[in-house]
Amino acid sequence: MKRPRSTRILLAALGIWLGWAAAGKEVTLLNVSYDPTRELYQDYNTAFARHWQERTGDKVTIRQSHGGSGKQARAVIDGLEADVVTLALAYDVDALWEKGQLIPQDWQKRLPNNSAPYTSTIVLVVRKGNPKQIKDWDDLVKPGVSVITPNPKTSGGARWNYLAAWGYALNKFGGDEGKARDFMARLCRNVPTWETGARGAMTTFVQRGIGDVLIAWENEALLALKESVRGEFELVVPSLSILAEPTVTWVDKVVNQRGTRAVAQAYLEYLYSPEGQETAAKHYFRPRLPSVGQKHADTFPKVNLFTIDEVFGGWQKAQRTHFNDGGVFDQIQRANR
Amino acid sequence: MARKQFNALPGFGLTMGFTLFYLSAIVLVPFAGLLIRALELSWADFWRLATTDRALAAYRLTFGASLIAAVANAVFGTLLAWVLVRYEFPGRRFVDAVVDFPFALPTAVAGLTLASLFAANGWLGRYLVPLGIRGAFTPLGVVIALTFVGLPFVVRTLQPVLQNLEREVEEAAATLGAGRWRTFAEIIAPSLLPAVLTGLALAFARAIGEYGSIVFISGNLPFKTEIAPYLIVLRLEEYDYTAAIALAVVLLAFSFLLLGAINLLQQWASRFQPSS
Numbered sequence: 001m002k003r004p005r006s007t008r009i010l011l012a013a014l015g016i017w018l019g020w021a022a023a024g025k026e027v028t029l030l031n032v033s034y035d036p037t038r039e040l041y042q043d044y045n046t047a048f049a050r051h052w053q054e055r056t057g058d059k060v061t062i063r064q065s066h067g068g069s070g071k072q073a074r075a076v077i078d079g080l081e082a083d084v085v086t087l088a089l090a091y092d093v094d095a096l097w098e099k100g101q102l103i104p105q106d107w108q109k110r111l112p113n114n115s116a117p118y119t120s121t122i123v124l125v126v127r128k129g130n131p132k133q134i135k136d137w138d139d140l141v142k143p144g145v146s147v148i149t150p151n152p153k154t155s156g157g158a159r160w161n162y163l164a165a166w167g168y169a170l171n172k173f174g175g176d177e178g179k180a181r182d183f184m185a186r187l188c189r190n191v192p193t194w195e196t197g198a199r200g201a202m203t204t205f206v207q208r209g210i211g212d213v214l215i216a217w218e219n220e221a222l223l224a225l226k227e228s229v230r231g232e233f234e235l236v237v238p239s240l241s242i243l244a245e246p247t248v249t250w251v252d253k254v255v256n257q258r259g260t261r262a263v264a265q266a267y268l269e270y271l272y273s274p275e276g277q278e279t280a281a282k283h284y285f286r287p288r289l290p291s292v293g294q295k296h297a298d299t300f301p302k303v304n305l306f307t308i309d310e311v312f313g314g315w316q317k318a319q320r321t322h323f324n325d326g327g328v329f330d331q332i333q334r335a336n337r
Numbered sequence: 338m339a340r341k342q343f344n345a346l347p348g349f350g351l352t353m354g355f356t357l358f359y360l361s362a363i364v365l366v367p368f369a370g371l372l373i374r375a376l377e378l379s380w381a382d383f384w385r386l387a388t389t390d391r392a393l394a395a396y397r398l399t400f401g402a403s404l405i406a407a408v409a410n411a412v413f414g415t416l417l418a419w420v421l422v423r424y425e426f427p428g429r430r431f432v433d434a435v436v437d438f439p440f441a442l443p444t445a446v447a448g449l450t451l452a453s454l455f456a457a458n459g460w461l462g463r464y465l466v467p468l469g470i471r472g473a474f475t476p477l478g479v480v481i482a483l484t485f486v487g488l489p490f491v492v493r494t495l496q497p498v499l500q501n502l503e504r505e506v507e508e509a510a511a512t513l514g515a516g517r518w519r520t521f522a523e524i525i526a527p528s529l530l531p532a533v534l535t536g537l538a539l540a541f542a543r544a545i546g547e548y549g550s551i552v553f554i555s556g557n558l559p560f561k562t563e564i565a566p567y568l569i570v571l572r573l574e575e576y577d578y579t580a581a582i583a584l585a586v587v588l589l590a591f592s593f594l595l596l597g598a599i600n601l602l603q604q605w606a607s608r609f610q611p612s613s
Contacts (some may be wrong), residue, residue: 337559
């Protein structure tokens with residue numbers, strides 16, 4: 001039987017107090033993250049706690065919260081006390097500055113590599129034997145091909161999906177925006193359901209068996225492939241894709257209040273260390289450190305990648321043009337109805 | 338002349354105070370919060386945000402599908418309640434328990450299950466889709482999900498009323514020469530109608546706010562299968578709180594109007610009931 005909640009809270013409080021009295025200092029951090037990083041941070045948190053105790057003698061406990069990237073950012077703006085955020089895209093972290101003034105405007109310059117300690121990309125997943133012969137983005141706009149991707153309005157991953165396809169089309173048509181839009185409209189017509197998040201889309205494709213091809217985070221795709229023991233799925237690497245940079249930062253307002261700035265900063269910096277990079281690579285996120293990258297070279301397929309800054313002029317601009325109310329995505333959906 | 342009514346138990350002041358406090362804390366304060374935020378909008382902005390063609394399409398689907406589902410439940414739920422109350426048969430208690438299933442099941446699970454069932458390769462979908470009946474990712478799917486979540490409301494409202502319905506009255510009607518149809522139309526139906534309408538209103542109100550089960554089965558295609566609560570979530574994801582609130586206020590106003598209308602209907606329908 002469960003104890004009543006009040007008793008459990010009391011016991012927990014007592015435990016923390018006793019811990020306090022016995023060992024040096026006890027700190028907790030809250031890391032607010034997006035969906036597919038569950039396994040990564042579970043591992044990383046233990047590694048960091050060990051590292052931090054060796055370095056300072058303090059005990060650190062990290063609590064995790066996962067969900068759609070935009071929803072998580074909104075929760076933090078609305079008062080969820082996150083010491084650090086590790087979200088799917090820079091735009092959602094930007095919102096912490098723009099809508100909540102919780103972090104400085106130049107947050108992205110505070111950590112190396114645009115505050116993205118690991119990267120990923122967008123790939124395609126098809127069913128065993130690739131019955132619809134899907135080789136590249138072109139095959140996704142053919143009539144009769146059913147494409148599963150979440151809604152870019154609600155999912156950070158889906159925005160990367162959309163931009164990857166758009167970037168491919170733009171490149172293919174020599175920079176012709178009109179043709180790229182047409183390509184995208186045809187792709188959207190092949191989407192039978194707009195799931196709200198990347199995990200939801202994955203479930204639709206994998207468990208419910210809907211759709212011919214899933215557009216997904218590389219790390220999610222590799223995880224799904226590893227878990228499908230009977231080889232029900234195959235990975236299709238497109239000829240061109242986007243360099244997805246999930247970004248991290250500490251939340252100044254919260255760490256100042258709670259006095260956790262040093263440990264929060266160390267927590268994120270340690271992601272760039274060989275051990276942090278190794279953990280990321282183990283969970284199929286592409287490491288930044290070349291030495292770790294070489295070690296895991298055969299995990300990650302070779303893909304030609306473009307960045308969002310090169311093709312779209314950064315997140316703010318991409319968001320305004322494509323995803324805001326009345327943007328290109330809305331126009332496409334309106335025309336497709 | 339107002340005379341103090343006699344009560345066997347004291348404590349009117351205390352219980353009334355608590356009632357008012359509880360209602361305020363649970364219902365009125367959040368409701369006022371919503372209205373206060375809505376007041377930040379100018380009337381013109383509110384109107385523009387609340388009546389985009391996408392929003393209109395979403396209202397149509399939400400209210401249309403909710404109404405169809407509520408009416409279907411009113412008809413078949415009445416039948417179900419009748420069978421459960423009037424007849425003894427093996428497994429009756431089990432059937433009775435099954436009615437509560439939609440109450441207990443998390444709606445997200447219901448939505449996922451229904452969507453898998455009706456998808457082109459699902460258990461039912463593989464037979465229905467070739468016949469042209471598409472239950473997943475269509476407005477029909479929305480109706481199916483809403484019928485599922487609304488079922489217990491009608492049955493549970495009707496059961497006690499049916500139990501109290503005296504058989505002797507029907508027998509008397511029969512003795513006095515009324516045919517089966519006349520007994521139903523003039524004796525049974527009028528006494529059941531208010532309860533049916535209450536059940537309908539409850540199922541309808543529940544359906545308008547439903548989100549969890551529908552997002553999985555509807556496919557969320559804008560203008561086609563996008564429900565109003567989902568559009569609110571989309572606006573929130575765009576950090577557009579004001580647009581979300583505008584939509585929420587419209588839903589709320591509609592629900593109030595409809596509940597009011599159904600209340601009036603109920604009063605009209607219960608004109609035969611002895612007033613207490």
